[in-house]
Amino acid sequence: MFDSGKFVSVGDTNLFVSEAGNPKGRVIVLLHGGLQSRLDFIPLAKHLSEDYRLIAIDTRGHGRSGIGTAPLTYRQLQDDFTVVLTTMGLQKSGVIGHSDGGIVALRLAASCAVQPEFVIAVGAHWVLPENDPTRQIYQTITLEKWRAMFGNQISIYNTENPDPDFGKLFTAATRMWLDCDENSYPGASVKNIRCPLLVVHGDEDMLVSRQQAFDLTEQVKGARLLNLPFAKHTLLEDMPESVFPFLQDFITHVTT
Structure with a gap:
């Protein structure tokens, strides 16, 4: 799944886009987390593929992009x-974004540049205040620590990427996580979101607090919150069979 695809030019580079699932189904765009790739959506995509047309995009510098x-x-x-x-021609598709992908999904919906049918933001910050403990994690994580935790992902990246330089990507990503200007987290702009929004949070997420998820839900009119007990930041990979029924119920309710 997501083995083949095509490249789409975004100006200064090309992004890899892969498709799977039901070609006649409702379209869902999958946006992965930082330092990951479209492949991290495979556990969830196996549950979605019967009913939905899935479009998975590798973020610039990630995967094959x-x-x-x-x-x-x-x-x-x-x-x-x-x-x-x-x-x-997918401006009105549904979007599921995890972590960095969720942050960008929020920005997309708030910008009105596209009009998603719905957004499901999983483990995503909408703001990252200076006193948020996650900043300390981002400030102290090193390439060596990341390599020790996610060596297999890095090996796949080195095999797939057209010009692999994980050290360069790691530095760029950690800088992005710590940014706090208008080009970073969506902040108050999330109030502009008009499409249905489901905020998904794992109750044991070490990066995104329960309060952060609750506050995001309160910012967006009509938004729904799914807080899953015993779930971590990687809940889409760890427990897709538990998450899927909730996502399907949400999609069914907001698209019928």
């Missing part, structure tokens, strides 16, 4: 995905 010359920011990723979705 080139990193380009522009700085890695959430605004840049928003612009990249806007180009891809517009080029493919």
